[in-house]
Amino acid sequence: MWMRFIGQRLLQLIPVLAGVSMIVFLTMHLTPGDPIEHMLGQAGRITQRQIDELRAHYALDRPMLVQYGLFLKRALVGDFGPSYSHLGRPVREVVAERLPATLELTLFSFALALALSVPVGVLASVRPQGLFDRLATAGALLGISMPGFWLGLVLMILFGLRLHWLPISGRLDLGLVLPSATGLNSLDALIAGDGAALWSALRHLLLPGLTMAAPMAAMVVRMVRSSMIGVLSQDYVQFARAKGLPERAVICKHALGNALIPAVNVVALQAGLLLSGNMVIEVVFQYPGIGKLAVDAISSADYPLVQAIVLIYALSYVLLNLGADVLHMVLDPRIRRPQEGR
Amino acid sequence: MSQLLLQVLNLQTRLLTHRGALCPVDGVSLAIRRGETVALVGESGCGKSMTALSLVRLVPRPGRIVSGQVLFDGEDLLLKPDAEMRRIRGRRIGMVFQDPLSTLNPTLRVGHQIEESLRVHGVARGPAARQRSVELLEAMGIPSARERLQSYPHELSGGMRQRVMIAIAVSCEPDLLIADEPTTALDVTLQAQIMDLLARLKAERGLAILLITHDLGVVSQFSDCVAVMYAGQIVEQGPTADLLQNPRHPYTQGLLRCVPRLGRPDLEILPIEGSVPDTVSPPPGCRFAPRCPEAWNRCWTEMPALRPHGEGRTVRCHLYAEPQLLAGEGGME
Amino acid sequence: MASPWVEDATLEPTPGTPPGTLKLLLKNRVALASGLVLLGFVIVALFAPLLAPHDPGKQHPEAIRASPFWLPGGDIRFPLGADSLGRDLLSRTIYGARVSILLGVVVVLLTLVMGTGLGMPAGYFGGWLDTVLSRAVDILLAFPFLIFALAIMASTGPNLVALVSALAFKGWVDFYRVARADTLAARESSYVTAARGIGASTPYILFREILPNIAPPLIVLATLRMAVIIIAEASLSFLGIGVPPGIPAWGTMVADGRGDIAGAWWTATIPGLAVLGLVLAVNLFGEGLRDALDPRMRR
Numbered sequence: 001m002w003m004r005f006i007g008q009r010l011l012q013l014i015p016v017l018a019g020v021s022m023i024v025f026l027t028m029h030l031t032p033g034d035p036i037e038h039m040l041g042q043a044g045r046i047t048q049r050q051i052d053e054l055r056a057h058y059a060l061d062r063p064m065l066v067q068y069g070l071f072l073k074r075a076l077v078g079d080f081g082p083s084y085s086h087l088g089r090p091v092r093e094v095v096a097e098r099l100p101a102t103l104e105l106t107l108f109s110f111a112l113a114l115a116l117s118v119p120v121g122v123l124a125s126v127r128p129q130g131l132f133d134r135l136a137t138a139g140a141l142l143g144i145s146m147p148g149f150w151l152g153l154v155l156m157i158l159f160g161l162r163l164h165w166l167p168i169s170g171r172l173d174l175g176l177v178l179p180s181a182t183g184l185n186s187l188d189a190l191i192a193g194d195g196a197a198l199w200s201a202l203r204h205l206l207l208p209g210l211t212m213a214a215p216m217a218a219m220v221v222r223m224v225r226s227s228m229i230g231v232l233s234q235d236y237v238q239f240a241r242a243k244g245l246p247e248r249a250v251i252c253k254h255a256l257g258n259a260l261i262p263a264v265n266v267v268a269l270q271a272g273l274l275l276s277g278n279m280v281i282e283v284v285f286q287y288p289g290i291g292k293l294a295v296d297a298i299s300s301a302d303y304p305l306v307q308a309i310v311l312i313y314a315l316s317y318v319l320l321n322l323g324a325d326v327l328h329m330v331l332d333p334r335i336r337r338p339q340e341g342r
Numbered sequence: 343m344s345q346l347l348l349q350v351l352n353l354q355t356r357l358l359t360h361r362g363a364l365c366p367v368d369g370v371s372l373a374i375r376r377g378e379t380v381a382l383v384g385e386s387g388c389g390k391s392m393t394a395l396s397l398v399r400l401v402p403r404p405g406r407i408v409s410g411q412v413l414f415d416g417e418d419l420l421l422k423p424d425a426e427m428r429r430i431r432g433r434r435i436g437m438v439f440q441d442p443l444s445t446l447n448p449t450l451r452v453g454h455q456i457e458e459s460l461r462v463h464g465v466a467r468g469p470a471a472r473q474r475s476v477e478l479l480e481a482m483g484i485p486s487a488r489e490r491l492q493s494y495p496h497e498l499s500g501g502m503r504q505r506v507m508i509a510i511a512v513s514c515e516p517d518l519l520i521a522d523e524p525t526t527a528l529d530v531t532l533q534a535q536i537m538d539l540l541a542r543l544k545a546e547r548g549l550a551i552l553l554i555t556h557d558l559g560v561v562s563q564f565s566d567c568v569a570v571m572y573a574g575q576i577v578e579q580g581p582t583a584d585l586l587q588n589p590r591h592p593y594t595q596g597l598l599r600c601v602p603r604l605g606r607p608d609l610e611i612l613p614i615e616g617s618v619p620d621t622v623s624p625p626p627g628c629r630f631a632p633r634c635p636e637a638w639n640r641c642w643t644e645m646p647a648l649r650p651h652g653e654g655r656t657v658r659c660h661l662y663a664e665p666q667l668l669a670g671e672g673g674m675e
Numbered sequence: 676m677a678s679p680w681v682e683d684a685t686l687e688p689t690p691g692t693p694p695g696t697l698k699l700l701l702k703n704r705v706a707l708a709s710g711l712v713l714l715g716f717v718i719v720a721l722f723a724p725l726l727a728p729h730d731p732g733k734q735h736p737e738a739i740r741a742s743p744f745w746l747p748g749g750d751i752r753f754p755l756g757a758d759s760l761g762r763d764l765l766s767r768t769i770y771g772a773r774v775s776i777l778l779g780v781v782v783v784l785l786t787l788v789m790g791t792g793l794g795m796p797a798g799y800f801g802g803w804l805d806t807v808l809s810r811a812v813d814i815l816l817a818f819p820f821l822i823f824a825l826a827i828m829a830s831t832g833p834n835l836v837a838l839v840s841a842l843a844f845k846g847w848v849d850f851y852r853v854a855r856a857d858t859l860a861a862r863e864s865s866y867v868t869a870a871r872g873i874g875a876s877t878p879y880i881l882f883r884e885i886l887p888n889i890a891p892p893l894i895v896l897a898t899l900r901m902a903v904i905i906i907a908e909a910s911l912s913f914l915g916i917g918v919p920p921g922i923p924a925w926g927t928m929v930a931d932g933r934g935d936i937a938g939a940w941w942t943a944t945i946p947g948l949a950v951l952g953l954v955l956a957v958n959l960f961g962e963g964l965r966d967a968l969d970p971r972m973r974r
Contacts, residue, residue: 012813019814027826141962145954147906149913149929150947157940233402235444241400242439243459243510244432254447261449279825280910284933294825295914310826333449333494 005329009322020314024307025071057081071307080308085300091308095290099312100183101171102278102289105212108186108205109274113213113220114267121224122256128229136221143218148277152211152284159207166207169286173200208285212277216270223266227259234258261331268324272317346413347517347550348374348397353410355396366392366405368574371648372552374518379544379551381561381582383597384571390554393571394522397552398431415517433463436511440523442503446495453491456510463514478509482539501532505539512543519543522554537564558601562586567654570594573629576648580655590657592634628660636661706963712956720772727766728754731923735761740939758928758942759935768949771925774918775953779905782842783897789843790850791893795881797851798858808851815845824907828916838917842904853896857889891968898961902954909950925950 080091124136160168171185181188189198232255240254282291290309297305355367366389374380382390395401397412412419439445457471466474479487482505495503511519525533543549553565561568568585570578578591589595627642640660648658741757742749755764797805824841831837861867870884911917912926925946932943
């Protein structure tokens with residue numbers, strides 16, 4: 001039953017991914033003129049032979065459809081061609097170098113967002129219109145109204161430059177060396193048992209992580225609060241109390257367990273928000289991930305690199321939605337095992 | 343003469359709404375002895391459920407219990423600290439609600455929900471708890487009990503769900519069971535089965551039951567005493583057989599006229615005119631006066647008190663405070 | 676107790692504008708205040724040339740990195756200070772409002788019309804139109820908004836038309852879904868059946884009967900989308916792929932000021948604060964509007 005469900009959803013993804021790849025492919029051709037010239041215009045001295053090679057590589061003299069087919073075929077094996085803003089190194093290599101950094105930042109932000117927002121949402125819902133609730137609601141509103149680049153800068157100024165509590169760029173303190181196993185510094189530090197490195201990695205993640213987490217946390221607070229308020233008025237919550245259960249068990253086990261189910265979908269959507277903010281935040285904090293890579297690639301018109309990164313983001317987003325659906329199914333037994341009647 | 347298990351004295355619960363203060367429970371007094379079944383009867387909206395919730399202090403916000411006493415085994419529950427109340431709920435007073443589908447947690451297995459009760463009150467845990475759950479379900483008449491423990495509420499039929507809820511309510515061997523409309527959501531055959539189950543539990547465990555219902559048929563078959571409630575107040579009380587044969591209060595009489603009687607096809611079924619009053623600003627006199635066929639001057643200006651009238655009977659009606667009126671009226675039909 | 680206990684995460688279709696909406700809106704003090712603030716921003720944007728003390732592009736060599744007037748070294752001639760090129764921050768911020776508001780309004784109107792224009796037929800007629808559009812919508816939804824705008828701007832370079840297109844390309848989806856769902860529901864309703872019964876033509880039904888009734892939730896959605904668009908435009912400008920460099924825009928100003936955060940921090944923070952202020956006002960007003968229209972609020 002599981003396999004069928006997941007298989008079905010994966011099948012539905014195919015046209016979506018096809019559409020995405022088509023749009024990504026077109027980015028290279030949107031401006032009038034020779035794309036190669038655009039790209040190379042930024043890269044400095046290139047020989048005519050290299051220009052011709054590239055032309056052949058991208059089959060620019062063949063019809064669009066053929067070019068697309070070529071693009072797709074190569075993309076499926078991860079081949080995006082050379083990145084000239086990186087001296088002709090394969091795009092795949094350049095991206096792979098920076099991907100773990102973004103992965104670490106994203107996971108950290110996601111965890112931070114959930115860890116902050118779920119308790120706040122729950123506490124706000126327990127006493128609606130109370131002081132905490134009002135503060136939480138106001139905070140959530142602020143969270144979705146703040147531009148990420150502004151929040152990042154303000155945090156940098158406040159905690160980095162004025163108070164000197166936290167670093168404002170990079171991933172590790174200078175001089176610290178970490179044997180890279182996964183590329184995720186905090187994980188590697190854990191594996192190596194290096195406390196100082198772990199601390200350093202986390203300190204560097206905190207400001208960008210907070211900035212990235214803010215909009216998602218704000219939305220989740222609202223969602224959890226609203227879902228919990230609905231659940232808390234349900235009969236089974238009252239019955240749980242009538243059984244003599246302590247209030248904490250009533251709220252955390254009975255109410256929250258049910259409230260989280262509709263919240264999961266929203267969380268997945270908001271995780272998409274997280275991804276969107278990633279680029280801006282990496283630029284603000286000069287964080288060496290694929291977001292910053294993409295922005296740099298844009299200013300150098302390095303289309304193949306841009307294409308690869310956009311595809312990665314789109315793929316992640318799509319998988320995230322799939323994950324949300326699966327999670328929804330797991331959490332709600334009513335969907336998993338539809339009523340058999342009697 | 344068994345001792346008094348529950349004695350409610352002048353309980354008053356208030357609800358603050360945007361329209362003003364409502365009093366769904368307005369000076370309710372009740373008494374239940376050990377092993378006795380007392381039925382609390384009345385129309386929807388008369389405050390029966392709120393009374394039940396008030397007894398265990400589960401009144402939802404914006405409601406609050408404002409005065410009165412709830413003496414359970416001699417101790418006033420309204421004065422107890424929260425932690426002690428939690429120990430009493432489920433352990434000494436069990437509750438069964440109306441709609442088992444919405445009252446059981448839809449995302450937890452049924453067995454888990456039973457075991458939870460046992461665990462929280464320290465009766466049993468782990469495998470012992472599971473064993474007890476199986477025994478409980480079997481005692482409720484549920485076949486293949488062990489497999490049933492793994493089901494979710496929506497996978498069971500209505501009757502089975504109600505049995506599960508009763509199982510949870512009696513799992514810790516309480517002294518008192520408060521059943522709020524336990525059969526309203528079920529069809530007639532299931533109703534009979536559930537009432538039989540409750541009767542059996544009462545006989546086997548000496549359980550006292552506060553049965554809240556609007557079904558007079560159930561009341562007549564099952565309860566020892568009846569209390570009739572109207573607009574937040576008790577208007578009549580007494581042993582079931584006597585009360586149903588000789589209803590005193592006009593409201594009770596009206597209720598009985600609404601029910602068709604087997605073997606008496608000639609008896610007209612008469613609805614009671616009017617509807618339940620708005621308790622935000624209740625009229626000064628008797629609450630039932632607007633709908634009462636016997637109402638006279640005093641009824642509109644003065645609220646009658648709940649007074650004894652006959653053995654074990656109480657009535658809240660001016661008709662019974664004036665002996666000469668009784669003589670004049672003759673038969674009440 | 677005037678506020679709802681349960682906040683709705685989705686919009687419920689409300690046929691028509693319930694009577695007394697304006698009164699309810701006015702009673703909500705927060706919505707009123709934010710509406711006034713919003714009006715303030717619009718006025719500032721409209722009358723920028725009259726309100727700004729200096730030309731936004733003019734560089735004043737004597738005022739390079741000048742502090743705002745309340746800080747030491749500040750000069751009342753440059754109330755909010757000046758940037759690294761000596762340009763008056765207040766004037767630039769005032770002019771920046773034009774871009775944000777104009778772009779916001781244009782994009783939202785565009786997406787509103789597109790989304791409703793496609794959603795209503797899809798909901799009313801169903802069929803292949805509906806299927807095709809739903810597929811397209813699924814594909815578009817797979818894109819994180821900013822990534823997509825980035826992809827477009829990456830190839831076209833700073834270009835206002837491209838910017839509007841990029842911002843609008845995905846935005847119409849929300850309007851489409853609401854318009855489609857509400858139209859679908861309206862199709863089965865009694866007032867539409869009655870209209871058909873008296874022989875009204877389809878365009879008449881769509882424009883004169885259904886449209887006025889599905890308008891309220893769409894309007895609320897429009898205000899909430901506007902907030903998103905304003906932040907998106909500012910973010911793109913910040914990254915250098917939004918508004919073309921000559922035009923004063925809050926996002927570009929923040930990017931320019933980034934180098935100075937250690938010293939002249941106001942050059943980066945004040946424009947960002949303007950974005951926050953405008954978006955906050957839009958959001959609050961939109962929520963006030965939504966609450967006023969919500970049938971549950973009616974007492």
